[in-house]
Amino acid sequence: LDAVMINAGDGAHEHPTQALLDMMTLREKYGSLDGLRVALVGDILHSRVALSNIYGLQTLGAKVTVCGPSTLLPRHVHRLGVDVTTNLDEAIRNSDVLNILRIQLERHKHSYFPGAREYRNYFGITRERLEKNAQVDLTIMHPGPINRGVEVDSDVADSEHSVILDQVTYGVAVRMSVLFLLLGGKAVHE
Numbered sequence: 001l002d003a004v005m006i007n008a009g010d011g012a013h014e015h016p017t018q019a020l021l022d023m024m025t026l027r028e029k030y031g032s033l034d035g036l037r038v039a040l041v042g043d044i045l046h047s048r049v050a051l052s053n054i055y056g057l058q059t060l061g062a063k064v065t066v067c068g069p070s071t072l073l074p075r076h077v078h079r080l081g082v083d084v085t086t087n088l089d090e091a092i093r094n095s096d097v098l099n100i101l102r103i104q105l106e107r108h109k110h111s112y113f114p115g116a117r118e119y120r121n122y123f124g125i126t127r128e129r130l131e132k133n134a135q136v137d138l139t140i141m142h143p144g145p146i147n148r149g150v151e152v153d154s155d156v157a158d159s160e161h162s163v164i165l166d167q168v169t170y171g172v173a174v175r176m177s178v179l180f181l182l183l184g185g186k187a188v189h190e
Helices: 016-030 048-059 088-093 116-123 127-133 164-182
Strands: 037-041 063-067 083-085 097-100 139-141
Touching (some): 037 048, 088 127
Parallel strands (some): 037 063
16 A cells, blocks of 8 residues: 555554644643653543553653553553552652543443542542642643543643643644655645
8 A cells, every 4th residue: 555644543542643742742841751750540441542642751751650440441551661550649649740531431331430420539630639639730631522520620621730722732733744744744735
């Protein structure tokens, strides 16, 4: 096949351009990812964002932790060289960045947790939880769409610590760059 293929996100496997824009967002904020402590929080098992972020962040020197209910963590995720925890407060205490992942209900074949209220109680990012546990001014990320009031409260998602809107902005630039490079770096005319 003589064609250019771009993985725009394949099921629960990978989403390379999302990882690129996430890393660009962090580079713009921190300058370097070397030594940055990033926690991916939520539905790691069904997320296409998690694996691409793990690969990219580690390549650029970040220390990655995955956190979520044990039922939403892949069985052998520790083999990827990440720290693994089911304790959100611990993940918050040991992180500079929280990349909050959406619960992928459309991919769930079974019930992986009792319900949205229980999920929020144990894994929801709230201002109170951050104030109690954060050791630094955490950066809040989310690839969207957001289940507000479940995985993250609106006052956190819309706070001064959030770079979610930056992720959206950089997403356009990163994806345009990927298309440009894969088309041979030449302007396309209609």
